[in-house]
């Protein structure tokens with residue numbers, strides 16, 4: 001992806017979070033369906049042991065639109081979204097071939113939807129009290145992530161079950177400067193009938209520096225019915241692990257469940 005396209009988008013995101021609180025709050029809403037929407041501190045509530053320190057601007061990508069301050073955001077959004085979708089399409093074609101499916105399997109309405117999280121995690125003086133974002137999987141097919149400061153994103157590794165903690169541990173995603181990070185979401189696990197798993201991830205805070213990240217989600221159109229790929233189900237003779245479902249309906253359930261992998265996937269299992 002052209003560095004100028006990535007740089008302009010990141011600068012615009014940083015400028016948004018540098019606006020006054022009043023300017024940002026013009027977009028504040030608790031209505032999960034609204035776009036664009038500014039919100040803060042994922043799942044912060046009473047009785048939780050950890051506080052989530054994140055501000056987030058949620059943007060629609062179809063079409064990408066922004067006409068307010070900062071002006072650079074409106075100009076940067078379209079070329080960035082187009083480049084990200086092109087990168088995601090390449091990865092989806094490779095994934096399809098790797099799974100033994102037609103190269104075009106994910107094209108069309110299966111990958112025709114999406115949106116973007118523009119995230120900002122302020123620096124935090126006491127890391128034991130906060131997370132940037134709690135453990136979750138993304139709901140769609142693939143997420144393309146760009147960050148301005150390395151470090152913060154962690155992924156849950158599933159070991160062999162012998163190690164302490166049941167073989168699970170959080171590991172840092174150590175991306176090279178300027179690299180994009182891609183992770184699969186729930187719908188990839190469904191289509192691949194469990195061969196490619198949705199990746200559980202979280203974000204830890206830093207005492208030194210704030211961090212801005214852009215997560216662009218590529219997912220099915222809301223009216224699309226998602227099923228495990230027939231070829232995979234038949235080839236393995238194993239039966240479909242997941243039920244056919246409307247993506248729009250699943251997204252409603254996912255948002256209500258707060259991103260916990262088991263409860264979201266329980267709605268899809270046969």
Ligand SMILES: O=C(O)CCC(=O)C(=O)O
Pocket residue numbers: 117119133138145147152153201203213214215
């Ligand atoms: O900031 C990050 O590295 C991850 C953000 C994320 O997981 C999300 O927006 O879904």
Ligand SMILES: [Fe+2]
Pocket residue numbers: 136137138201215
């Ligand atoms: Fe995520």
